[in-house]
Amino acid sequence: MRKVLVLGGTQYFGKKLVRKLIDNGDEVTVATRGTKSDPFGDDVKRLIIDREKKESMAAAFDGQSWDLVYDQSCFSPMEARDTSEALEGKADRYIFTSTQAVYDFGTLHAEANFIANTYPVEYKNRKEYVGYEGYKEAKRASEAVFHQLGYFEVASVRFPIVVSEDDYTERLKFHVDKILSGQPIGIPNPDLRYSFIHAEEAADFLLEIGNSKFVGAINPGSAGDISLGELVDKITLLTNQKAIVENSIESGTVSPFALPGSWSIDTSLASGLGFRFTELNQLFDQLIQFYIQKSDSN
Template sequence: MATTQTVLVLGGTRFVGRHIVEALLAAGHTVTVLTRGQSPDELPEHVERLQGDRERGAAGLQALVARTWDACVDVSGYTPAAVRASAEALAGSVGRYVFVSTVSVYAEQNRHPVRETDPLLPAAPEDLTEVTGESYGPLKVTCERIVQEVFADRATILRPQIVAGPFDHTARYPYWPDRATQARQNGQPMLAPGSGSDHVQAIDARDFGRFAVRVIEDSTPGIFNVAGPRLTWAEFMTAIGAQSVVWVDAATLEAQGIGWRDLPLYLADDSEQGGLMDVDATRALAAGLTLTDPATTARDTGAWSAGQPTEYLLTPEREAEAVKVSRTV
């Protein structure tokens, strides 16, 4: 077993952060989390809790003063001002800074496959604080650069693909196992986008958590795409247990007013962002990333999601109408 380490997690109570904390604990490490105290906290009692808000700069990070940790995992860094505040505050207090970024930093998102050496989007200004669909990627580019500037070879950048698994509050991935279960139980056909030949990729949050632990234990520097198995949509439908699948082409979907928000995860291979479902994780796999069977991810996500009051944009009624139209075309 690796030597026990002390790890500070910035964030840590929701989804990805929670899985990272659980992976650290499972590996025997001592964990402290810094949060604003605004999200439900179901972490084990022996996790140390600190409260702070780095959006307030150094004044919001007083809880970190005169403390040291072997490593830090930054799960909640979205704006340059916040990331600079934490990076500079921790420069002399942690050995390694692991920053959770995103594959949305890449400029050529239609490239196949997407690799760590690909061009990035233009960096956002450091004073930009509004996180939107358009600014998210550029903000993360700037955040990455700040971490690398402050920590140099003590920085590790993780760029996850779509993250899936239990505790996923985003309603993106959970839609699919939930809908497959509902359709199966009700004896209904299930709409699936395209023809089945496009691709989908997701990284199990537990795999991501274990990889974060691995780079800490091995003190691994560098930049890593963290992506799961690349499946065709036909394979994905099998993995989620879908039955009576009806494939509906893009033209029919558009005519019915059904878009990507209604069918989360779907990107046609030849779309402007199609490369984001073709993310090369070779470097991470060589550094110790392990991958869960997609059917296990779907099963466990569905089991958790079944008890959640999640509402999806695409109602069964609209789905049924689209299926009916597709069958008459």
């Protein structure tokens, strides 16, 4: 039986990953702050850690070892360094949940467009990283720490925007609800483009990349990208309602996808390795229809 440690794993597709690991027959340990309940009962072991306090991780991991670590909760290079040092010699393989935000704003970025192995690291804690630029820098530096320290065989999974029927952020649902109710949506630039992945497929990918020997960075997700304007057009077609789009950033009306620039990725490496994801139009058609039906039933 394989022993797997999941750092985080109590929210969104992290929970889906833990369930898949359990169903895979793995012995799963979940390490969190212990502030949230989880649905796993006696199927997992639990450790209490604080990612911002190295001593808490050193104490929790003392005398233990794992075959594989999934990191769902690292948000600073200090956490990456401290976690790596606390787990040195206790694990061989490390899967870091990263993000397409490590790339500069732009479209269809390949993995080579950001090289973590040579990126200079300035050690800061998570509170020092503010906004989208801070998030990008934190994830870049965290990737760099894991790859440069060399304590583990590391795969950095650069996820695009994650969506699903049970998306707790309700970012896609926001657009459907606004259009159905005839309310305006603030979209300053409808030409910005983004990549997406379904939460179930995100968890599936993490499971399979953990089963593989892949090391380095990889972009998973539905191939291609979609603009905010195209997304709104798709919703108007499926709802048969007119969208009211305004060039506005007013709180309460601005699209939660209205980021400062385009962020999308080239997923050809993942597809070339045999990983398969739902086609992008199909992904949005099924999710939009779900939210329409959910609205009709309320």
